[in-house]
Amino acid sequence: MTRFGYFDDDAREYVITRPDTPLPWINYLGSEDFFGIISNTAGGYAFYRDARLRRLTRYRYNNTPVDVGGRYLYVRDRETGEFWSPSWQPTRDDLGDYRCRHGLGYTIIGSTRAGMRVDTLYFVPLGQTLELWRTRITNQRDSSVGLSVFSAVEFCLWDALDDATNFQRNYSTGEVEVDASVVFHKTEYRERRNHFAYFACSERLVGFDTQRDAFLGPYRGWDRPVAVECGESANSIAHGWAPCGSHHVALTLAPGETREIRFILGYWENAIEAKFDPPGSQTIDKRSVHEVIARHLDPSSVDAALTALADHWSERLGTIQVSTPDEHTNRTVNIWNAYQCMVTFNLSRSASLFESGIGRGMGFRDSNQDLLGFVHMIPARARDRLLDLAATQLPSGGAFHQYQPLTKRGNDAVGSGFNDDPLWLILAVAAYVKETGDAGILDAAVPYENRPGSEAPVFEHLQRALQYTLERLGPHGLPRIGRADWNDCLNLNCFSETPGESFQTTENRQGGVAESVFIAGLFVLAAEELATIAERQGLGGVAAEYRSARSAMATAVRDHGWDGSWFRRAYDHAGNTVGSATNDEGRIYVEPQGMCVMAGIGLDDGRAVAALGSVSEHLATPHGIVLQQPAYTRYRVELGEISSYPPGYKENGGVFCHTNPWIVIAETLVGNGDRAFDYFLRINPSAREAISDLHRCEPYVYAQMIAGKDAVVPGEAKNSWLTGTAAWSLVAITQWILGLRPDHDGLRVDPCLPAAWNGFTARRTFRGARYHITVRKPAGVAGRVSHLVVDGHRIDGHLVPLAPEGADVTVEAFIGPDVYSIPHSRR
Ligand code: GLC
Ligand code: GLC
Numbered sequence: 001m002t003r004f005g006y007f008d009d010d011a012r013e014y015v016i017t018r019p020d021t022p023l024p025w026i027n028y029l030g031s032e033d034f035f036g037i038i039s040n041t042a043g044g045y046a047f048y049r050d051a052r053l054r055r056l057t058r059y060r061y062n063n064t065p066v067d068v069g070g071r072y073l074y075v076r077d078r079e080t081g082e083f084w085s086p087s088w089q090p091t092r093d094d095l096g097d098y099r100c101r102h103g104l105g106y107t108i109i110g111s112t113r114a115g116m117r118v119d120t121l122y123f124v125p126l127g128q129t130l131e132l133w134r135t136r137i138t139n140q141r142d143s144s145v146g147l148s149v150f151s152a153v154e155f156c157l158w159d160a161l162d163d164a165t166n167f168q169r170n171y172s173t174g175e176v177e178v179d180a181s182v183v184f185h186k187t188e189y190r191e192r193r194n195h196f197a198y199f200a201c202s203e204r205l206v207g208f209d210t211q212r213d214a215f216l217g218p219y220r221g222w223d224r225p226v227a228v229e230c231g232e233s234a235n236s237i238a239h240g241w242a243p244c245g246s247h248h249v250a251l252t253l254a255p256g257e258t259r260e261i262r263f264i265l266g267y268w269e270n271a272i273e274a275k276f277d278p279p280g281s282q283t284i285d286k287r288s289v290h291e292v293i294a295r296h297l298d299p300s301s302v303d304a305a306l307t308a309l310a311d312h313w314s315e316r317l318g319t320i321q322v323s324t325p326d327e328h329t330n331r332t333v334n335i336w337n338a339y340q341c342m343v344t345f346n347l348s349r350s351a352s353l354f355e356s357g358i359g360r361g362m363g364f365r366d367s368n369q370d371l372l373g374f375v376h377m378i379p380a381r382a383r384d385r386l387l388d389l390a391a392t393q394l395p396s397g398g399a400f401h402q403y404q405p406l407t408k409r410g411n412d413a414v415g416s417g418f419n420d421d422p423l424w425l426i427l428a429v430a431a432y433v434k435e436t437g438d439a440g441i442l443d444a445a446v447p448y449e450n451r452p453g454s455e456a457p458v459f460e461h462l463q464r465a466l467q468y469t470l471e472r473l474g475p476h477g478l479p480r481i482g483r484a485d486w487n488d489c490l491n492l493n494c495f496s497e498t499p500g501e502s503f504q505t506t507e508n509r510q511g512g513v514a515e516s517v518f519i520a521g522l523f524v525l526a527a528e529e530l531a532t533i534a535e536r537q538g539l540g541g542v543a544a545e546y547r548s549a550r551s552a553m554a555t556a557v558r559d560h561g562w563d564g565s566w567f568r569r570a571y572d573h574a575g576n577t578v579g580s581a582t583n584d585e586g587r588i589y590v591e592p593q594g595m596c597v598m599a600g601i602g603l604d605d606g607r608a609v610a611a612l613g614s615v616s617e618h619l620a621t622p623h624g625i626v627l628q629q630p631a632y633t634r635y636r637v638e639l640g641e642i643s644s645y646p647p648g649y650k651e652n653g654g655v656f657c658h659t660n661p662w663i664v665i666a667e668t669l670v671g672n673g674d675r676a677f678d679y680f681l682r683i684n685p686s687a688r689e690a691i692s693d694l695h696r697c698e699p700y701v702y703a704q705m706i707a708g709k710d711a712v713v714p715g716e717a718k719n720s721w722l723t724g725t726a727a728w729s730l731v732a733i734t735q736w737i738l739g740l741r742p743d744h745d746g747l748r749v750d751p752c753l754p755a756a757w758n759g760f761t762a763r764r765t766f767r768g769a770r771y772h773i774t775v776r777k778p779a780g781v782a783g784r785v786s787h788l789v790v791d792g793h794r795i796d797g798h799l800v801p802l803a804p805e806g807a808d809v810t811v812e813a814f815i816g817p818d819v820y821s822i823p824h825s826r827r
Contacts, residue, residue, distance in 0.1 A: 004692050007700070008101070009327075012313070012335050014700040016040045016100040019088035022696035024067040026353055026721070027102040028343050029131055030124035031312075034267060036131055037351060038107045038122055040100035042087035043067035045156070046131055048195070048267040050406040051350050051357025055156040056185075056197045056267060058163070061356050065092075068221075069154060071133060071265070074228045075118055078146040078250075083228050086111050086118035090222035102700070104313040104339055106306070115141035125296065125305035126312055130266030134302050137261070139253035147251045150228050151263055153199055154212055155185040155243045161358045174243040176210040177284055182293060183210055183245035184284055195269040196284055199245035202262040202297045206250045207233025212242035262297050316342065316377040320734055324760040328686040333733055336686070340701045340726040341373030345381070347722060350405070354704075354719040361404040361411055364389060365486065366724060368424035372431050373727025376742070376766075379436045386429055390446040390461045395454065397422050397464030397471075401504075409450055414505060419472060419482035420519045422465035423526040429462060430529035434742040437767050437802075442537065459537070462530055469523050470549060474515035476560035476571060477552070479523060481516040483507065484640070486591060487627075489651040490516075491640025492572045503641035515571040517561035517579075521595035523553050528599070536744060554601050562607060566614040567592035569628075572638050579628065586639070588618050589628040594662025597669055609670050615663055616675065623715040624655035624683040625663055626708040648711025655706040657683045657725035661732035668736040668752035673782070676737055677754040683725070691715065702726050739785070740764050740773065743799065749813045750798040751775055755782050759815070768805030774812050781816035788813050 004025075005016040016025060024039035035051070037044035037059075044067075045059035059069035072090055076083035084093040087100075087109040095111035099119075110119030117138040124131045139145050157163045157170050177184040181204065185197040209215035209227055214236035217226025225246075227233045233248040251259055268289045277285035295301055322333050348366055351357035367389055375382040392400045392410045399421040400410025410416075433439055442462075445455035472480040483504050484491050491503045493512025527550035535543040561568050569579025569589040579589040593611045602608035619625045631653030632643035645652035660683050667676035681687040683706060689699035694713070697703045697720040704719035735741040739751030740762060747766045753759075759775040775785070785798040789812040795801075803809045 002689055002692050002699075005100075005699075007331055007686065007689075009331050009335065011101070011103065013101045013103040014336075014698075016102070017098065019092075019095070019098055019100070022693060024353060025100075025102070025698045027107045028346070028721075029105060029107070029122060031105060031342065031346060032127065034124050034129040034131065035346065035351070036122075036124065037353070038071065039067050039089075039353075040102070040107075040109065041067060041070070041089035042072060042085075042109055042120075042122075043070035043089055045069060045357075046265055047351070047357065048129060050404070051347075052160050053406055054158060054195070054267070055160040055163070055357065056265065058154040058156045061353075071122060072152040072222060073118070073120065073135060074150040074152070074225070075113075075116060075137070076148040076150070076228055076231055077114060078148055078231060081229075081231065082114060084113050086113070086116075087120065092223065104317075104335075105309050112140065115139065116145070116147070121306075123306065123309060125301075126308050128266075128292075128296070128305075129268065130264050130292070130296060132296060132302060132305070133263040133265070135261045135263070136258055137251070137253065138258040139255055142255045144252060144254045144257075147253065148206075148228075148231050149249045149251065149261060150225070150233070151199070151201065151245070151247045152215065152222065152225070153245045153265060155187070155197060155245065157187045158193070160356070172240040174238045174240050176238045176243050176245075178208055178210060178237065179286065181205050181247065183208065183247070184286070185243055185245065186284055187243065189275070189284065190282055194272050194275055195267060198264070198266050198268065198289065198293070199247070200264040200266070200293045200297060201247040201249065202260075203247075203249040205247050207235055207248035209233050209236045209246040209248075210243055211236035211238040212244040215244055215246050260299065262299070262302065264293060264296050266292070268292070313339075318763075319376045319765045320740065320762065322734075322738060322760060322762040324738070325757050328681060328684050329733060331686055332684060333730070333738075336700045337702070337726060337730045337733075338373075338377065340721065341370065341730055342377065344370040344722055344724075344726050345374045345378070345385070348405075349722045352719075352721045355722055361402045363402050364392065364399045364421045365401075365418070365424045368428035369724045370727050371428045373730045375432050375435045379432070379438075382432055383436075383438070383441055386425075386432060386441065386458070387444060387446050389425060389428070390458055391448075391450050393422065393425070393448055393461050393465070395448045395464075397461075397466075397468030399425070399465075400449075417482040417507070418484050418488075418504075419469070419480060419516070420485040420522055422468050423519070423522045425465050426462050426526040426530050429458065430533060431742075433533065434744055435766075437744075439533075439536065442533065459533075462533075463542075466523070466527060466530055466546065466549070469519065474513050474571065475575060476515055477556035478515035478517060478560060478571070479519035480512065481514045481519065481570060482512070485516045485519050486522075487518070487642065487651055489641035489644070490570065490578070491642075492570060492578070492638065494640055495573075495637045496640070497637060503644070509573050512573055513575075514573045517557060517568050517570060517592045518595050520553050520557045520561060521567070521592055521599045521601060524550050524557070524599035524601060525595070527553070532744070554599075557596060557601050558607075561592065561596070562602075566611045567596045567601075567607075574638070578639070585630045585632050586628050586642075587630065588614060590615060590619050590625055590656075590659045590663065591627070594659055594666050597666035598662060600669075603669060608666065612663070612666055612670060612672070612675075620679070620682075621655065621709045621714070622682065623706045623708075624657060625660050625679060626653050627651055627656045627659060628653055631708065631710040646711075648708040648714065650705055653708040653710050655683065655708050657702055657704060657706060658723060658728060661725070661728035664732040665736045668739075671752060671784070673737065673752040674754050676732075676752060680729070680733055680737060683729075688717075702729055738762065738775075739798070742766060745799065746802050747771060747800045748798050749773060749775065749788060749800055749811060750785055751813070751815070752784065753777065753815070767802060769803035769807040769809055771800065771803075771809045771811050775815065776812060777815040783816040785813045785815055786817070
């Protein structure tokens with residue numbers, strides 16, 4: 001419990017106990033086609049599939065006061081004229097017993113004021129393109145009360161960028177219809193759109209508004225709409241300007257009485273030939289949507305939909321459930337981290353409070369890495385995602401850096417040439433095959449660049465990805481970096497001196513020769529994965545070829561990527577080192593330490609241990625591991641965007657959380673369970689809950705960045721929710737610290753635990769069987785699993801063989817030297 005809230009793990013909720021959190025703390029609604037962002041004070045917006053092109057409601061990013069635009073309600077006492085918002089915003093009156101419960105796919109916000117308890121539940125029913133709001137009002141006074149309840153949303157004219165910029169047109173296009181208790185927003189429906197939005201209410205209305213300025217009154221904001229203040233709607237019909245939706249419901253509540261009002265904010269498409277009713281008119285044909293509205297306004301359907309939603313999440317999260325001695329680990333693994341991974345699956349980096357929903361589509365490397373965090377929960381959808389990604393690969397083996405979710409086409413504006421991109425596809429496909437056993441995906445025919453006729457098996461896509469690196473080696477035999485590698489801001493072939501120019505797409509050093517040690521590590525890792533896959537496909541020769549390329553690359557890293565105490569980062573365009581003791585700033589970077597050790601480089605010659613020692617000495621801080629040190633204190637034209645950030649922020653020495661789990665994994669590979677777990681906790685949101693005043697972002701999800709030690713306020717987080725940190729953290733804790741690691745031939749149980757733990761238990765569903773796992777560690781004994789007992793049978797090592805689908809398997813894993821570990825032959 002902090003001054004902002006607490007975890008309610010049994011309910012799988014975070015409960016916020018005051019509205020003025022350091023930043024708006026948000027949740028996501030929806031998991032298929034219809035999505036919403038909702039803050040703890042009901043701010044946020046809704047969209048259908050694409051946050052830019054099909055936005056239903058307006059939200060004002062970077063506004064003051066913050067978090068304006070939302071799903072608002074006003075309650076007005078008809079006798080006294082007093083009114084307030086039960087979610088605090090937008091009126092921001094003092095509230096009693098304010099609670100916001102963010103749960104899995106739903107949010108409940110409520111409070112008490114003037115003897116009225118008001119709670120509103122918001123969620124998107126599975127399979128629907130709408131969100132439901134259920135408001136319950138209880139009169140706690142000992143006399144009856146007459147209330148007016150007003151709702152309010154502001155419609156976005158679909159394309160969020162155009163909506164925020166093209167006023168000369170947009171002030172003249174807005175159109176609505178009002179039919180009984182439903183407001184229909186139909187801007188551009190008269191021309192090429194066959195979709196509209198609607199805002200429905202379960203009650204008979206005493207009034208409504210659809211013209212924003214009539215509802216608010218001149219020069220007023222959402223905090224004091226004139227309609228609410230006077231208790232009277234204008235019954236306005238929007239004509240251009242800014243369409244909104246507001247219902248006005250009048251209620252009389254006896255003492256102790258509770259009343260319920262339901263609202264629906266939805267999206268609907270009509271067939272192009274059935275847009276109007278009657279045909280030839282300009283009136284929306286509402287016949288198909290009416291049925292949907294009626295069904296969802298029915299009170300019993302709300303409960304059923306809510307139960308279905310809870311079951312849906314139980315099923316997804318049920319794939320892995322653990323019980324360890326650490327509460328942060330338990331709630332991270334069992335609830336929040338897995339949930340966050342699903343949000344990154346849905347939204348990549350498109351819509352959060354830090355991503356405006358306008359900028360980026362689906363990132364190629366981002367989506368491949370995100371997959372590592374959700375593949376076990378939604379294998380079929382993961383497969384589709386992989387096929388979409390592979391289809392945006394170019395014939396060269398390279399990849400579009402991003403693609404648009406609505407069209408699934410590569411984004412020409414950003415293009416390709418981020419030379420790490422294609423290799424991530426190999427890791428993602430390997431993870432998918434290990435999780436599901438579905439090697440059939442390797443034969444699936446997928447085009448290049450979405451061009452019909454260019455279809456080739458996924459396996460060939462992976463081969464080309466590997467080949468792409470091999471065809472682009474630099475002067476030291478290391479992979480050329482292209483526009484950037486994982487670190488989007490290390491732009492070594494681009495020398496930008498023009499303000500505002502893109503650091504990534506301005507290529508002013510044609511045929512740039514800058515090299516990346518990070519990509520080399522990634523290549524070594526990916527080549528081994530693909531060699532294993534090739535071998536299992538019966539292609540021993542191909543596997544041998546990849547293993548030899550792998551070992552040549554590892555040699556190049558040893559010869560030119562090792563700096564003496566750590567792995568170097570890169571060679572710049574002029575052949576100078578980046579991330580070396582010879583540099584004055586940026587002497588050591590975290591990424592190659594993590595990636596090279598994960599690839600196994602240096603595990604046999606002490607370099608891995610030395611590199612990790614250097615991380616601990618130079619990069620680890622109480623708030624996480626910073627990206628590099630010393631941070632750049634001035635702009636360096638030859639390094640690119642990285643030095644554009646002030647020291648301690650983002651890639652310039654921030655704790656770029658995505659990289660921290662790589663070090664966690666690396667530490668488990670050298671057997672250092674204490675350090676691995678310590679690093680895991682340093683960026684863990686739950687473990688940082690107590691310092692929410694400093695951290696500022698939500699304590700239930702990872703943030704992309706925590707300000708580093710050189711920053712003005714070290715420890716302050718930014719960019720929560722949509723980050724690769726989610727997937728990698730879940731992988732690090734579940735597969736490496738807890739050691740529950742899917743492999744081609746079974747499930748590995750190979751933990752590397754902190755010394756203080758005596759073990760843990762877990763349930764893992766894997767290829768259709770349920771494994772009930774107990775890891776035991778005789779007190780005081782550290783080390784790795786020596787043997788397993790699977791359904792009563794002893795197995796040396798840590799690989800649990802595959803069980804038939806539907807089986808329940810009991811696994812006991814024993815850590816450390818043990819009297820039974822004598823080889824069978826000598827017993
Ligand atoms: C952001 C990008 C990701 C990149 C990282 C580091 O998270 O989405 O693709 O790897 O920044 O620059
Ligand atoms: C990543 C980085 C960000 C950079 C962007 C450019 O998202 O985190 O700092 O501006 O890439 O593409």
